[in-house]
């Protein structure tokens with residue numbers, strides 16, 4: 001018998017395990033042979049406040065303290081390093097840029113509109129013919145995703161959590177006030193379940209005869225092209241209509257078409273045409289002249305119907321908790337949503353640091369999708 005079974009070993013699952021382990025016994029089950037094999041290992045690794053559904057943005061703000069000052073003993077490397085984010089717009093995109101600026105102000109991003117001259121000072125390779133204005137968020141940071149994932153694993157293990165890979169959950173049944181979970185050929189009995197299975201969230205719920213949320217896994221492809229040390233200080237550059245983005249990553253540039261295309265939950269693979277279109281758009285907007293690709297990958301960003309996260313107990317199934325729908329912000333919000341989820345599972349007040357950052361659990365409550 002274990003108190004909590006966490007399903008999924010991406011960033012959501014390990015954050016849940018780290019936050020629950022001080023309060024009881026935890027078994028995390030992951031179907032793949034390695035943690036973070038799916039979306040978590042395929043992100044652009046950025047922390048940016050002015051991004052994602054408005055209701056979930058306070059989760060990003062509330063995560064900053066953990067990312068900048070991780071708990072003692074959880075990591076040997078810094079989890080974040082300065083980057084900055086620059087939205088760029090041509091003349092036709094200026095109304096959209098002004099809207100993004102207003103959203104940034106509402107969410108406390110500390111971003112400011114800047115002139116074409118300032119933009120070219122930050123990223124000299126941008127094509128001046130395509131630049132009418134920009135919005136700069138200097139506090140955006142690169143996240144070391146592997147170190148963050150490992151920090152949660154370390155915290156969970158410090159509190160004796162058990163982490164099992166190659167343990168696909170294949171059946172979930174009610175037993176009294178708890179649950180029986182079949183995973184990797186074993187049978188686990190537990191008090192509460194946390195469904196942190198990302199794109200598979202609705203399928204895992206179906207195993208317990210729980211109605212789906214209506215999660216939409218969406219493809220997004222990223223790729224690395226050759227760069228050089230001279231690029232290292234550029235901020236991430238994002239087109240105001242999100243037609244592409246790029247950012248330095250060591251001596252390479254990480255690029256994306258920033259596409260959103262529906263997919264089944266699966267091990268998504270890149271398509272040559274998406275990479276080619278991204279290169280065409282980036283070459284048009286810059287003097288980079290990209291001609292070759294070092295590596296490429298595709299991940300599934302999974303959204304709820306209103307695009308806010310889904311965190312909390314399923315109203316029709318006591319003891320079954322959702323932690324899904326992280327969309328494009330599941331890395332940067334992970335410290336805060338793990339803390340919120342844990343407070344709900346153990347039945348305590350929302351932690352003060354979340355309330356202070358403006359986190360409102362009703363915006364992420366699964367009950368909003370239940371009539």
Ligand SMILES: Cc1cc2nc3c(=O)[nH]c(=O)nc-3n(C[C@H](O)[C@H](O)[C@H](O)COP(=O)(O)OP(=O)(O)OC[C@H]3O[C@@H](n4cnc5c(N)ncnc54)[C@H](O)[C@@H]3O)c2cc1C
Pocket residue numbers: 007008009010011012013029030031032035036037038039040041042043044045046047167168169170196197198199200204220221222256298299300301302324325326327328329330331332333
């Ligand atoms: C190109 C791209 C760029 C991104 N950029 C950013 C960014 O800059 N910043 C940011 O914050 N976020 C970003 N994201 C989003 C972020 O990566 C996701 O929100 C986050 O990784 C979701 O984590 P997760 O744990 O929910 O999902 P996953 O990492 O997919 O984990 C779910 C896990 O559940 C497991 N699982 C499923 N079914 C079962 C089962 N039956 N039994 C056992 N295990 C199961 C899966 O194997 C998987 O490991 C980006 C995503 C992409 C694709």
